[in-house]
Amino acid sequence: MxxxxxxxxxxxxxxxxxxxxxxxxxxxxxxxxxxxxxxxxxxxxxxxxxxxxxxxxxxxGDREAAKPAPVVEAPKTVLVAQKEKVTLSAKVLFDFNKTVLRPDAKNELDPLVAKLKAHAGQGHLNGVEIDGYTDFLGSDKLNNALSQKRADAVKAYFVDAGVPAEKVTAVGKGKAEAKMTDECKAKFPKYVKNKKQNAEIKACIESDRRVELTIDAVKETMIEKKAN
Structure with missing residues (x-):
């Protein structure tokens, strides 16, 4: 036992x-x-x-300890202020030397109306400034008035379409930023009053006749956090 x-x-x-x-x-x-x-x-x-x-x-000490899995934070949504500039040709919006919007101007303006109303509906539209510009032809007084009326016409279109009036401003800047003046004057050093040259000069400075929009809005942006 x-x-x-x-x-x-x-x-x-x-x-x-x-x-x-x-x-x-x-x-x-x-x-x-x-x-x-x-x-x-x-x-x-x-x-x-x-x-x-x-x-x-x-x-x-003969083996490394397992490293903990990285901690990844969920993406964060923040509101970022953005300013978008849009340039519209006055040739598309208005007849020469006129301030009434052409019927086909709606093709250019309606997409902008939709964008502005969407921003406003989300509470993201800070404002939109409409600046009217002219070429160098004519007096300052004439061009200031012309550019202001054109800016006002675009503003009225936006407001009538449902964009909040308090968010829209219109400013006539005349020929203050006529960028093609020097180039076109050099191209036509001797001004001759005839239909052909008038048409050529108008074509040369066409880009100065414009309406510029500055849309001030905020946009939702996703920020990815790096793993710790």
Missing amino acids: TKQLKLSALVAALLVSASAFAAKPGYAVDQSTDAVTRNSYGECWKTTYFDKAKDGLVEC
Whole structure:
């Protein structure tokens, strides 16, 4: 009976030892605590079967700890102020020297009306400024009045179409920014009053006859946060 008990105890001890080695292969393990045995320098005691590629433990410095997954914050929506400039040819909007909108001007203005109303409906429209410009022909007084009436005509179109009146301003700037003046004067140094040259000069400075819009609105923008 005594011999049988001793044999059972030995088997049990071997099973505990084997279990410890299985849990931490390649290292000598204290059977009573299941902790890796260390030498006098605090280093983990490895067995002759140690294989760092398979058996390394983080606690022994033989393997790097798993890095935590990066934390990615959800995208954030912010409102960003933006100013958009739109240039419309006066040739498309008005007949020469006139201030009444042409019937086909709606093809240029209606898409802008839709955009402005959409901004206003979302509460994102700060305002829109309509600036009228002329070429250099004629007096300052004439051009200032002409450019103001043209800007007013575009404003009236927007307001009648449902754009909030308090968001729209119209300014006549006359020939203050007639950019083609010098180039066209150089091209026609001698002004001759005839239909052909009049038409050529008008064509040369056509781009100066324009209406410019500055749309001041805010836009929703998604900001992606970087992973930490």
